[in-house]
Amino acid sequence: MDLTGAFGARSAAVGACREPPGLESLHLGGGDGGFTALLELPPTQAVELLHFTDPSPSSSQAAVAGVGLDVSPPPPPLHAYGALTFPSNAALMERAARFSVMANEQQNGNVSGETTTTSSVPSNSDRVKTEPGETDSSQRLENNRCGIGKRKELDKKVKGSTKKKSKSSEENEKLPYVHVRARRGQATDSHSLAERARREKINARMKLLQELVPGCDKIQGTALVLDEIINHVQSLQRQVEMLSMRLAAVNPRVDFNLDTLLASENGSLMDGSFNGTAMQLAWPHQVTETEQSFHHRQLQLQQPPQPQQWPYDGLIQPAWGREDDQGHGNEHNSLMAVSENLMVGSASLHPNQVKMEL
Amino acid sequence: MASAYNPIYTDVPEKDVFALHFLQTLSNLRTQNSFSSPDNKTSDRVKKIKKAAYVSMARAAGGTNRLWSRSLLHQAAKRNNKNVRFLRRKRRVTWLMRRRSNRGDPIEDVAAERLRNLVPGGGGMETSKLMEETAHYIKCLSMQVKVMQCLVDGLSPK
Numbered sequence: 001m002d003l004t005g006a007f008g009a010r011s012a013a014v015g016a017c018r019e020p021p022g023l024e025s026l027h028l029g030g031g032d033g034g035f036t037a038l039l040e041l042p043p044t045q046a047v048e049l050l051h052f053t054d055p056s057p058s059s060s061q062a063a064v065a066g067v068g069l070d071v072s073p074p075p076p077p078l079h080a081y082g083a084l085t086f087p088s089n090a091a092l093m094e095r096a097a098r099f100s101v102m103a104n105e106q107q108n109g110n111v112s113g114e115t116t117t118t119s120s121v122p123s124n125s126d127r128v129k130t131e132p133g134e135t136d137s138s139q140r141l142e143n144n145r146c147g148i149g150k151r152k153e154l155d156k157k158v159k160g161s162t163k164k165k166s167k168s169s170e171e172n173e174k175l176p177y178v179h180v181r182a183r184r185g186q187a188t189d190s191h192s193l194a195e196r197a198r199r200e201k202i203n204a205r206m207k208l209l210q211e212l213v214p215g216c217d218k219i220q221g222t223a224l225v226l227d228e229i230i231n232h233v234q235s236l237q238r239q240v241e242m243l244s245m246r247l248a249a250v251n252p253r254v255d256f257n258l259d260t261l262l263a264s265e266n267g268s269l270m271d272g273s274f275n276g277t278a279m280q281l282a283w284p285h286q287v288t289e290t291e292q293s294f295h296h297r298q299l300q301l302q303q304p305p306q307p308q309q310w311p312y313d314g315l316i317q318p319a320w321g322r323e324d325d326q327g328h329g330n331e332h333n334s335l336m337a338v339s340e341n342l343m344v345g346s347a348s349l350h351p352n353q354v355k356m357e358l
Numbered sequence: 359m360a361s362a363y364n365p366i367y368t369d370v371p372e373k374d375v376f377a378l379h380f381l382q383t384l385s386n387l388r389t390q391n392s393f394s395s396p397d398n399k400t401s402d403r404v405k406k407i408k409k410a411a412y413v414s415m416a417r418a419a420g421g422t423n424r425l426w427s428r429s430l431l432h433q434a435a436k437r438n439n440k441n442v443r444f445l446r447r448k449r450r451v452t453w454l455m456r457r458r459s460n461r462g463d464p465i466e467d468v469a470a471e472r473l474r475n476l477v478p479g480g481g482g483m484e485t486s487k488l489m490e491e492t493a494h495y496i497k498c499l500s501m502q503v504k505v506m507q508c509l510v511d512g513l514s515p516k
Contacts, residue, residue, distance in 0.1 A: 205489035226469035236499040243506040
């Protein structure tokens with residue numbers, strides 16, 4: 001029959017490539033209980049169609065006609081797929097063929113040993129969870145993407161057989177659904193699917209954290225990785241505390257003014273890129289300052305710091321030179337204005353420019 | 359720093375932003391008269407500096423856009439005064455509700471609890487969100503540590 005011929009051709013084409021993207025956009029019903037609603041069959045009969053009986057007209061007819069056909073003979077090896085004949089109901093056949101092709105391409109993909117992540121539809125790309133399919137066995141049945149929610153009646157009906165192949169092939173366009181692929185032998189109720197999605201989310205983020213924390217990629221197992229992450233966070237916090245203690249210890253000893261501190265160091269860093277005269281002007285000005293603002297404390301540096309430690313301070317430096325005679329409130333403005341010039345490369349030191357002892 | 363496309367968005371600003379904020383906070387601290395008086399106990403000063411460091415880090419890292427920074431700022435403001443107001447983010451109810459109903463994985467729950475205690479604002483978060491926040495928090499913390507290290511090295515006499 002021409003329909004089977006067409007079907008066979010399509011399946012052959014499908015076997016070549018992974019999945020024709022056109023099939024992905026099949027809006028099959030789209031509503032609730034999509035598969036069954038589309039076929040307009042009672043669910044059991046629809047399920048019957050899914051199960052591939054012997055490729056003989058009689059049994060296929062029986063599959064259509066009789067609901068009571070037992071499901072127990074397992075479907076034949078799926079590579080002999082093309083020889084399958086379908087019931088003679090044309091419309092039914094077409095729909096069934098469409099469905100079967102979609103299921104078939106999944107299986108063909110799996111049979112050929114690919115680990116497909118068939119979520120080629122990026123509509124919810126930020127929520128798409130795709131499991132890398134494991135090809136442990138040649139007959140790997142995978143669920144198509146199911147939305148979390150109501151599309152599970154079909155799955156529940158076929159739970160009897162281990163080689164169930166439940167699919168709901170609607171698209172979830174812009175719904176906040178998570179695309180989850182259920183593996184063979186795993187429960188497909190909404191709870192476990194949600195659980196699996198959540199676990200995958202967590203695993204993705206765990207990988208991110210592993211890259212962040214040094215030395216975490218070698219460790220296997222989530223518990224140890226998490227411990228390592230926690231240790232890292234704790235050590236960072238302890239470091240902050242330690243450094244703040246050191247800062248506090250440094251403070252009373254040196255009566256320092258942060259702006260001049262940075263100004264001086266940037267003066268050492270920026271050779272010629274900054275107008276040194278402005279700085280010279282600023283410093284004597286600061287020397288004679290009184291208690292008006294907080295600028296008047298001077299920093300006495302014996303030695304300019306290493307240039308590579310202050311690559312970012314050049315932007316602050318001109319601000320300090322300018323703002324000394326200005327009010328206190330302008331500091332912020334000049335800071336922000338200066339922060340645009342992120343120039344200062346680590347220039348060489350200019351010892352003569354570092355006149356901190358004024 | 360160039361960021362490749364990452365669906366989990368954890369970019370932190372450059373080091374100078376952190377430096378700026380920290381120095382600003384420090385200079386604000388310095389204007390307080392109680393800070394530089396010699397009879398001040400060191401521990402108080404340490405605490406103030408530490409708080410300043412965290413607050414400036416929270417501000418530098420994205421203000422109220424991040425959960426942990428928001429909680430940090432909230433804590434800090436609560437100690438000073440209560441005039442902190444920020445936008446209420448639209449709650450995504452679904453995942454939160456799912457959290458109540460999920461059966462916790464015992465392995466990750468223990469560690470997640472410890473993380474929650476460490477990361478500020480981690481009490482009300484789901485585990486996946488918690489890990490996002492942790493990643494961002496780690497990045498910001500390391501940046502802040504670098505800034506402070508530079509500052510201390512610059513200030514300490516050789």
